Amino acid sequence: MKSGLSFLVAARRSEISELQQLALNCALVDATGRLIHALQRERGLSNLYLGSGGTGFTTERPLQARETDRCATQLRALFDRLDTEASLAGHSARLFSRIAWVLQGLDALPRLRECVDTLAWTPARATRAYVRLIAGLLGTVFEAADSAGDPGLSRLLVALFNLMQGKEYAGRERASGVLLFASACERTSEQQRLLHFIDAQERCLRVFAEFAPNKVLPAWHEAQDPSTLAPLERLRRILCTATPGVPLDEQHSAEWFGTATQRMDALRRVEEQLGAELLAGCDARIRAAEAELAILEKQTTPPSDVGDLLAFFEDNASASADTPDQPYNPSLQRSTLELLREQSSRLQSMSDELSTVRSSLNERKLIERAKGLLMARRNMGEEEAHKTLRQMAMNQKRRLVDVADALLTSADLLPSPKA
Amino acid sequence: MKSGLSFLVAARRSEISELQQLALNCALVDATGRLIHALQRERGLSNLYLGSGGTGFTTERPLQARETDRCATQLRALFDRLDTEASLAGHSARLFSRIAWVLQGLDALPRLRECVDTLAWTPARATRAYVRLIAGLLGTVFEAADSAGDPGLSRLLVALFNLMQGKEYAGRERASGVLLFASACERTSEQQRLLHFIDAQERCLRVFAEFAPNKVLPAWHEAQDPSTLAPLERLRRILCTATPGVPLDEQHSAEWFGTATQRMDALRRVEEQLGAELLAGCDARIRAAEAELAILEKQTTPPSDVGDLLAFFEDNASASADTPDQPYNPSLQRSTLELLREQSSRLQSMSDELSTVRSSLNERKLIERAKGLLMARRNMGEEEAHKTLRQMAMNQKRRLVDVADALLTSADLLPSPKA
Numbered sequence: 001m002k003s004g005l006s007f008l009v010a011a012r013r014s015e016i017s018e019l020q021q022l023a024l025n026c027a028l029v030d031a032t033g034r035l036i037h038a039l040q041r042e043r044g045l046s047n048l049y050l051g052s053g054g055t056g057f058t059t060e061r062p063l064q065a066r067e068t069d070r071c072a073t074q075l076r077a078l079f080d081r082l083d084t085e086a087s088l089a090g091h092s093a094r095l096f097s098r099i100a101w102v103l104q105g106l107d108a109l110p111r112l113r114e115c116v117d118t119l120a121w122t123p124a125r126a127t128r129a130y131v132r133l134i135a136g137l138l139g140t141v142f143e144a145a146d147s148a149g150d151p152g153l154s155r156l157l158v159a160l161f162n163l164m165q166g167k168e169y170a171g172r173e174r175a176s177g178v179l180l181f182a183s184a185c186e187r188t189s190e191q192q193r194l195l196h197f198i199d200a201q202e203r204c205l206r207v208f209a210e211f212a213p214n215k216v217l218p219a220w221h222e223a224q225d226p227s228t229l230a231p232l233e234r235l236r237r238i239l240c241t242a243t244p245g246v247p248l249d250e251q252h253s254a255e256w257f258g259t260a261t262q263r264m265d266a267l268r269r270v271e272e273q274l275g276a277e278l279l280a281g282c283d284a285r286i287r288a289a290e291a292e293l294a295i296l297e298k299q300t301t302p303p304s305d306v307g308d309l310l311a312f313f314e315d316n317a318s319a320s321a322d323t324p325d326q327p328y329n330p331s332l333q334r335s336t337l338e339l340l341r342e343q344s345s346r347l348q349s350m351s352d353e354l355s356t357v358r359s360s361l362n363e364r365k366l367i368e369r370a371k372g373l374l375m376a377r378r379n380m381g382e383e384e385a386h387k388t389l390r391q392m393a394m395n396q397k398r399r400l401v402d403v404a405d406a407l408l409t410s411a412d413l414l415p416s417p418k419a
Numbered sequence: 420m421k422s423g424l425s426f427l428v429a430a431r432r433s434e435i436s437e438l439q440q441l442a443l444n445c446a447l448v449d450a451t452g453r454l455i456h457a458l459q460r461e462r463g464l465s466n467l468y469l470g471s472g473g474t475g476f477t478t479e480r481p482l483q484a485r486e487t488d489r490c491a492t493q494l495r496a497l498f499d500r501l502d503t504e505a506s507l508a509g510h511s512a513r514l515f516s517r518i519a520w521v522l523q524g525l526d527a528l529p530r531l532r533e534c535v536d537t538l539a540w541t542p543a544r545a546t547r548a549y550v551r552l553i554a555g556l557l558g559t560v561f562e563a564a565d566s567a568g569d570p571g572l573s574r575l576l577v578a579l580f581n582l583m584q585g586k587e588y589a590g591r592e593r594a595s596g597v598l599l600f601a602s603a604c605e606r607t608s609e610q611q612r613l614l615h616f617i618d619a620q621e622r623c624l625r626v627f628a629e630f631a632p633n634k635v636l637p638a639w640h641e642a643q644d645p646s647t648l649a650p651l652e653r654l655r656r657i658l659c660t661a662t663p664g665v666p667l668d669e670q671h672s673a674e675w676f677g678t679a680t681q682r683m684d685a686l687r688r689v690e691e692q693l694g695a696e697l698l699a700g701c702d703a704r705i706r707a708a709e710a711e712l713a714i715l716e717k718q719t720t721p722p723s724d725v726g727d728l729l730a731f732f733e734d735n736a737s738a739s740a741d742t743p744d745q746p747y748n749p750s751l752q753r754s755t756l757e758l759l760r761e762q763s764s765r766l767q768s769m770s771d772e773l774s775t776v777r778s779s780l781n782e783r784k785l786i787e788r789a790k791g792l793l794m795a796r797r798n799m800g801e802e803e804a805h806k807t808l809r810q811m812a813m814n815q816k817r818r819l820v821d822v823a824d825a826l827l828t829s830a831d832l833l834p835s836p837k838a
Contacts, residue, residue, distance in 0.1 A: 002499050004522035010501075011515035018512070080421050082429075093437070093568075094770070096430035097762050103423035104755060108728040115729075129732035149512075309527040310534075313548035337523060343516050351513070408771075 004336050005299065008343060012293045018149050019289060023282040024082065025095075025144040029157070030275040031078050032137050033164060035071040037268050039137075040171040042068050043130035044257065046116045047175055050123040051182045065113060072106050079103070095143040102140055105133040123182070127175045134168055146361055150285055151353035156278045158360055159211035163274060165364075166204030167267040173197035174260035180239050181253035187244045189381075194239060196383030207360060216273045223266035231259050299339070311337055363401040370404035423755050424718065427762060431712045437568050438708060442701040443501065444514075444563040448576070449694040450497050451556050452583060454490040456687050458556075459590040461487050462549035463676065465535045466594055469542040470601045484532060491525055498522070514562040521559060524552040542601070546594045553587055565780055569704055570772035575697045577779055578630035582693060584783075585623030586686040592616035593679035599658050600672035606663045608800075613658060615802030626779060635692045642685035650678050718758070730756055782820040789823035 045061040079099055112129050115121045121129075141164055145157035176194045180187065212220060222228075235256050242248055367389065374385035393403045464480040498518055531548050534540045540548075560583060564576035595613045599606065631639060641647075654675050661667055786808065793804035812822045 002495075002522075004519040004526070007498070007515045007519035007522065011512045011519065014511040014515060076421075079426070092433045093430045094766050096426045096433060097759070097766055100423040100426035100430065100755075101759050101763065103421075103426065104759060105731050107423070108731040111728045112732060132732050309530050312524050312527040313531060313551050336519075340516070340520050340523060344520065347513050347516055 004340065005296075008336070008339055009293065009296050011343065011347075012289060012296055015149070016286060016289045016293065019282060019286045022148050022150070022153060023279065023286065024078075025147065026153075026157075026275070026278045026282055028075075028078050028082075029141050029144050029160065030279065031071070031075040032141055033160075033268075033271050033275060035068070035075050036134050036137050036164065036168070037264075037271075038064065038068040038071045039130060039134055040168070040264065041261075043127060043134075043171065044174060044178070044261065046113075046126050046130070047123045047178045048257065050116060050119065050121070050126060051178060054119050068109075072109075076103075076106070092147075095140065095147065098136070098140045098143050102133075102136045105136050109133065123175075123179060127172075127179075131172065134171075138165060138168060142361070142365075146358070149350075149354065151350055151357055153278065153281050153285065154354055154357045155211045156213060156274065156281060158357055159208050159213070160271065160274050160278060161361070162204045162208040162211070162364070163267065163271055166201045166208060167264055167271065169197045169201035169204060170260065170264050170267060173201060174257065174264065177235070177239050177256045177260060178253065180242065181248050181250065181256060187242065191240055191242070193381070193383050194236075196386055198236065200386065207364075211357075211360070212274070213277055215277055216270055219266075219270045219273050223263070223270055228259075228263060228266060231255075232263055235259060296339070308335055308337070311335075363404075366401055366404045366408065370407045373407060423759065424715075427755070427758055428712065428715050430762065430766075431708060431715055434568075435705060435708045435712065438701060438705045441567055441569070441572060442698070442705065443497075444566065445572075445576075445694070445697045445701055447494070447497050447501075448560050448563050448579065449698065450490070450494040451560055452579075452687075452690050452694060454487070454494050455553055455556050455583065455587070456683075456690075457483065457487040457490045458549060458553055459587070459683065460680075462546060462553075462590065463593060463597070463680065465532075465545050465549070466542045466597045467676065469535060469538065469540070469545060470597060473538050487528075491528075495522075495525070511566075514559065514566070517555070517559045517562050521552075521555045524555050528552065542594075542598060546591075546598075550591065553590075557584060557587060561780070561784075565777070568769075568773065570769055570776055572697065572700050572704065573773055573776045574630045575632060575693065575700060577776055578627050578632070579690065579693050579697060580780070581623045581627040581630070581783070582686065582690055585620050585627060586683060586690065588616045588620035588623060589679065589683050589686060592620060593676065593683065596654070596658050596675045596679060597672065599661065600667050600669065600675060606661065610659055610661070612800075612802050613655075615805055617655065619805065626783075630776075630779070631693070632696055634696055635689055638685075638689045638692050642682070642689055647678075647682060647685060650674075651682055654678060715758070727754055727756070730754075785820055785823045785827065789826045792826060 042061070042064045045057050045064050049057045049061050082096075082099075112126070112133075115129075116126050138161075141161050145154070145161045148154040148157050173194060176190060176197060180190050180194065209220065235252060238248070238252060239256070370389060371382060371385040374380050374388055375382060378385075378388075380388065389400060389403055389407070392407075393400045396403065461480070461483045464476050464483050468476045468480050501515075501518075531545070531552075534548075535545050557580075560580050564573070564580045567573040567576050592613060595609060595616060599609050599613065628639070654671060657667070657671060658675070789808060790801060790804040793799050793807055794801060797804075797807075799807065808819060808822055808826070811826075812819045815822065
C-alpha cells in the first residue's frame with residue numbers, strides 16, 4: 001500500500017504538471033498579445049482607409065495585414081502544440097471552446113478584409129467586426145488567467161489581462177476619435193462612447209497597476225509620462241467638447257491617430273515585459289518545485305516510534321505556522337508529520353492568496369456579464385449599460401460589482417426586449 | 420493546422436476525462452463515509468469502555484475495531500488506484516496532501532487503541548483523537564466536493580459533505596452526552612459543548628436538505644421522524660438542564676447511547692443512498708457526454724460559404740440562448756458557429772450554476788477557518804469561538820459568513836495568544 005509520503009510526492013508532482021501546463025498557457029497569452037496588437041493596428045488602418053474613401057493608406061494596410069497573418073500563424077502553431085488528446089488540467093474545456101471560437105474568427109478574417117477593400121462596410125461596422133475578433137482573443141487570455149493555481153503567477157496574469165483589456169479600450173477610443181474627426185457619425189452618441197472607453201480603460205489600468213510587479217513599473221511610468229499624456233488629453237478635450245454639426249479641424253485627425261497610437265505602443269511595451277516576467281516566473285517556479293520534489297523523493301519514511309505516531313493526535317498539529325523559529329533546512333531528515341504540516345499550511349496560504357487574486361478577475365467577469373444582460377434585455381449600447389450600472393451603484397451606495405451581482409441574480413425578473 | 424471543430428472535440432474530451440476523475444473521487448467519498456461510520460462507532464464504544472473502567476463492552480469494541488480496519492483497507496485500496504503518476508486534474512495537489520495526512524492518522528490508529536486498552540487516556544482525550552482522524556477524512560471529502568466541475572454533481576457532493584459533517588456533529592453530541600451521564604466532567608462547560616454540537620449539526624443538515632435530491636428525501640424524512648426525534652429531544656433536555664453537581668440517572672445513559680446511535684444509523688442510510696445517487700449521476704453524465712462526443716466527431720467541417728464565415732462578426736452571435744424555438748436535433752449537420760454558440764452558452768450556464776453551489780462550500784470553509792483563528796489567537800474552545808462569531812453576526816446584523824470573512828481579512832490585527 002502506498003504510504004503517506006508517496007502521496008506527498010504525488011501532490012508535488014501534480015503541482016509541477018500544473019505549472020508546466022500554465023507555462024504553455026503563458027506562451028499562448030504572449031502570442032495572443034502580439035496578434036491582438038497587430039489586429040488593433042489593422043483595425044486603425046482599415047478605419048483610415050475607409051474614412052479616406054479608399055484612397056489613403058493603400059500601402060500600409062496590406063503590409064499590416066501580412067504582419068497580422070504572421071502573428072496568427074504563430075499563435076495557431078501554439079494551439080497545435082496544446083495536447084488536445086491528453087486529459088488536461090482544470091478549465092481546459094472552457095479554454096478549448098474559446099480557442100475554437102477564435103479559430104472561427106481567424107478563418108473569417110480574409111472575408112472581413114474583402115468587405116473593407118471594396119468599401120462595402122462603413123468604418124463603424126468594420127470596427128465592430130475587429131472588436132469582436134479581438135474580444136474572442138481576450139477571452140482565451142481570460143481563461144488562461146483563471147486557470148493559474150499559483151498565487152504569484154496568478155497576480156501577474158491578472159495584471160496582464162487587465163493591461164490587455166485596457167489597451168483594447170485605448171484602441172477603441174482611437175477608432176472612436178477617428179470617427180469623430182471624420183464627422184460621419186452621430187456626434188453626441190459617439191462622444192458618449194469615447195467617454196466610456198476612456199473610463200473603462202482607466203478602470204482596467206488601475207487594476208493592472210495594483211497587481212503589476214516592480215520590474216515593469218519603469219515601462220509603465222514611461223507610458224504614463226506627462227509628455228505623452230498631455231497631447232492626448234488636449235485632443236480628448238477637443239473631441240469631447242465639439243459641438244454637434246460643427247466640423248472638426250481635419251488637421252487634428254492625423255495628430256489624434258498618431259498620439260493614440262503612441263500610447264498604445266507604449267502600453268504594448270509594458271505588456272511585452274510583463275509577458276517575459278510571467279514566463280520567467282513560471283520557469284523559476286517549476287525549477288524550485290522540481291528541486292523540492294528531488295529532496296522529498298530522497299526522504300525515506302522515518303522509523304515511526306510510538307511517540308511520533310501519536311503526535312498525529314496532538315491538538316497543536318495545525319499550529320505549524322506558529323512554530324518555525326528554527327531555520328529551514330530541507331536537507332535534514334524530517335518526520336512525515338512535519339512535512340505534512342508544512343505542505344498543508346503552504347497549500348492553505350496559497351489557496352487563501354489565490355482567492356483574493358481571483359476575486360478581482362471574477363469582479364470583471366460579473367460586471368461584463370451584467371452589462372451584456374442589460375444590452376440584450378434592455379436594448380442598450382455598451383456605454384449606456386455601463387452608465388446604468390454605475391448610476392445604480394451610486395444611488396445605492398454600493399460597489400459596482402455588488403450591483404452587477406444583484407442584477408445577474410434577478411435576471412429572470414428583467415423584461416425581455418421589446419420585439 | 421487544427422480546426423475550430425477539433426478544439427470543440429477536445430473541449431468535450433477534456434470534460435469527459437474530468438468526469439471520469441470525478442467518478443473515482445466519488446468512489447473515494449463513498450468508502451470514506453463507510454470508514455467514518457465505523458470510526459464513529461469505535462469512538463462511541465471506546466468511550467463506554469473507558470467510562471466503565473475497562474469492564475464493559477470488552478467484546479463489542481474489538482469486533483468494531485476489526486470492522487474499522489476492514490473499511491480502512493478498502494479505502495487504502497482505492498487510494499492506491501488513484502493514478503498518482505499521471506498529471507491529474509485541478510485540485511489534486513490538495514487532495515493528495517489530505518490523503519497523506521489521513522494515511523498518517525490511520526497508521527497511528529493501533530497506538531490510539533493501545534492507549535484506550537490500557538486505560539491510559541481519559542474518555543475526553545480518546546474522543547479528541549478519534550475526532551481528529553475523522554476530521555482528516557472529512558477533509559478529503561471536502562476536496563473531492565470542491566473539485567467537481569459539473570453543477571448537478573457538485574450539488575450532490577455539497578449535500579453529501581454537509582450530511583457527513585452533520586452526522587459527525589451528531590457523533591460528537593453522542594460522545595458529549597456519554598461524558599455528561601458519566602458525570603466525570605466539568606458539567607456546565609460540557610453542556611455548552613453539547614448545545615454547540617446540536618446547533619452545528621442542525622446548520623449542516625439544513626444545507627444538506629437544501630441541496631438534497633428528491634430520491635433521498637424518503638430516507639431523510641424517516642431520519643427526521645418524530646418517533647426517533649422525540650426520545651432524543653427528551654434526553655437532550657435532561658442533559659442540558661441538569662444541575663451541576665447533581666448526578667444523572669445512570670439508567671438514562673444506555674438509553675441516550677441507543678437513541679443517538681439510532682439517529683446516526685438513520686443518517687448513515689441517507690448517506691448511502693446519496694452516495695449511490697452520486698455514482699449513478701457520474702455514470703449517466705459520462706455516457707451522455709460520450710454520446711455527444713460521438714456525434715461531434717462524425718461532424719465534418721461544413722463547406723464555408725462567405726455568408727457563413729461573416730456570421731462570426733454579427734452582433735447577435737451571443738444571443739444563442741434566445742434563439743432556439745426549433746427542436747434540438749443532434750443528428751442534423753450544423754454549422755461550426757452554431758455548435759460553438761451552443762457549447763459556449765452551455766459552459767457559461769454550467770459555470771454560473773457552479774459558482775452558486777461552490778459558494779455554499781466556501782461559506783463553510785470560511786466559517787471553519789474563522790473559528791480556527793479565534794481558537795488559536797484567543798485561546799477559545801470550538802464552541803466558544805462559534806458563539807463569538809454568531810454573537811458578532813447578530814450584533815452587526817450581518818450573515819455569519821460575512822463576519823467570518825471580515826475576521827479573516829483582519830487576522831493580522833488580532834492579538835497573539837497570551838503566552
